[in-house]
Amino acid sequence: MKIVIIGAVAAGSKAAAKAKRMLPDAEVHIYTDDTHVSYSACGIPYYIEGNFDDYRTLLVRSPEEFEHSGIRVHLRHKVTKIMPASKQLLINNLNENISFLDNYDKLIIATGASPIIPPIRNNCFKNVFTVRKIEDAINIKQKLQDARRAVIIGGGYIGLEMLEAFVRNNVYTTLIERGNYLMPALDEDMSELIAEELCKIHENKFEIITGQAVTEFCGDEEGVSTVEVGSGESYEADLVIICAGVKPNVELAVDAGIKLGVTGAIRVNNRMESSVPDIYACGDCCEETQIITKAPVWMPLGSNANKEGRCAAINCCGGFEEFYGVLSSAVTQCLGLTISLTGLTEKEAAKAGFDTVSAKVTKNDKVGYMPDANNITLKLIADKKSGRLLGGQAVGAKDSDKRINTLATALLAGLTVEEFRRNDITYAPPFSTSIDMLINASDILSAKLNQK
């Protein structure tokens, strides 16, 4: 039995480790065009910020550890073709630029995703970075040392995490978001709180420009010095970060006749099987099922990648495991502000055909007399017809994400607002108010539902 895995950041490395544990006698090979395997890409902003100094902290498992457990790791080996009919792979050893063939019994595609580069004139400077690989992390951190000003293009998860990293390093930062609000994953009424809250705490350390697309870089052989947006306005920069979203790496799969889903990522069933026999896909390159709508979604997140890698390995080793899908739960933080969500936003719910009703409360995360009490704004969304909870978003103090996880469980179970508001949530002054905002918001939502 020979199991070959293409790509090994989160999903691929999880799959490799799990497969070898399940079938110790199987040959397990990892091919990757990367120079590293098994690293926490999500941790890169925290390394750049300075939470730790050695990039190797980001490495979960070294190639040597994989080899030690009997897994063959081929770094800088790019798989250039999958030939399902003959169960062969064409591989290019990037170090020596030599191509060769290998075969597989079971193949796991974990090729991940790549940054989207928006169309910007003169985008070829050496101080322009994306945030994806270990090399990016090392290069940005080095460049940061003598930077005074930075421009971040994109105000999603990574954009906000990089903003935090730069501000904490006293680099004045201009964050430019093409849309009208930061974090377009949220409903606008929640998104608009983010810039508001951030500017309240940290004025003069950064600026946020929304509703403007970057059109041009200007600079010389030293790199970009200013970044121009559609309005003609320009912003100084000693370094530029592009975090304008990612796209799934599916060329290899498409070329092999593997079907993509409507999201543009590889379509898999709930055992992570692709449309081609003996080929599995997992992680950022494949799509998921949204638990509430049962529709395909693409949620390229580390938590999903880990579960999917594990699931792919179990099934490819002859076991039986299902990946149930996602609730689209996610979280990030920026300068003390936690932003998290689960389920459907109102706009997504409307698109999915729901007639929604929502409730929003702003309340202390703990009793007001505790010195570190802080506001959280929580929005709950329900289906008007059935009263079923559809989603929620929270913006505010540190552990607001955990309220979202409490809600996620309700979504998983398909609870109605009436059922959820019976919840018995822990209370003590350092942890919540005697009636937690989750219950408050549910009570308001319940009243609204009963009116209609």
Added chain:
Amino acid sequence: MKIVIIGAVAAGSKAAAKAKRMLPDAEVHIYTDDTHVSYSACGIPYYIEGNFDDYRTLLVRSPEEFEHSGIRVHLRHKVTKIMPASKQLLINNLNENISFLDNYDKLIIATGASPIIPPIRNNCFKNVFTVRKIEDAINIKQKLQDARRAVIIGGGYIGLEMLEAFVRNNVYTTLIERGNYLMPALDEDMSELIAEELCKIHENKFEIITGQAVTEFCGDEEGVSTVEVGSGESYEADLVIICAGVKPNVELAVDAGIKLGVTGAIRVNNRMESSVPDIYACGDCCEETQIITKAPVWMPLGSNANKEGRCAAINCCGGFEEFYGVLSSAVTQCLGLTISLTGLTEKEAAKAGFDTVSAKVTKNDKVGYMPDANNITLKLIADKKSGRLLGGQAVGAKDSDKRINTLATALLAGLTVEEFRRNDITYAPPFSTSIDMLINASDILSAKLNQK
């Protein structure tokens, strides 16, 4: 319509406010033997600790505010008899020691609970306190100013909160718990972690004595100077706190022919109606239904009191509201350690007839490279036969309670382990590991269930 409420800490004051809002024309009276109404008793340890200086911060709503909204507040007026046949009350004005009669159309009993005083020889000193009322808070805080050593009797919620308060004020503290472990609400394998963890961080600032009952106080007219336990060992103290549990205040109800439940607290239905028409009970004086077992339990907590007060008021004003019951969720903190639980412990589950299986994991609350990553030990308990989740306990870093709330929602929904492990929990390095401990523990529990 005349609504009379006896007692007004959490449940009573909530009921009064809600009743007046629902029926603005009704006469609403509060009778209490206390000198304060509507205060956060749960906040007393945090006031003593020094999180804020003015005890009035603990007052949620002043008597004047109640009066202003049309609610009559009778402080230091002790109701000494309820006469349901004539719908009358006998009341003693404690200020003037004059008794008089009043009548009611609807009566809400919110008499709360009182500290249990264990049998200790010479227990009549002026530096011995319980922690219940505003006066206790003021007296303890004052006494603390020139104390060097304290003894706390009882290692439950309040005992641990007072330990934190004293240690933070540099008062060397001996905490004496009669049982073998702190926090007897937890299973022993979780309880034993508490003393272990506390002593790791804060040695030399306190000592914890378990398995010893306090037998005698020794001192002079200045107060207790030493506290003796069963073994003969004695401990110095400039002040002594007794927090050996509470008992429901039910004498008045019993005398009026109102039925108690098996827990010894007032029995109510899910509309908070007692066994006597037009008499409701809510808060610490009444019992609840445990959602999992459907059996009566007594959970005298502020969160329940608030909900029950609200429910009693709605029903007593002609509305319809049900209090669904409790999951026995609770949380406390001590010196940075969070202790929380929901549902049934293994010992409770066994008592309720379940054959249990459990899983315990110790894992970082966030990714290990984040500077404030900290361990949480999480225990999940399930029913071997059905695979249904029954409860969980967590001891560790700050927001471990929020994992317990995620679990509480699963208990509310009656999820099995197989269902719960499909959960999609938010992930980012500052908030959790890529596979959160809740999912890890569920995976382990699932494997154990499948083995059997």
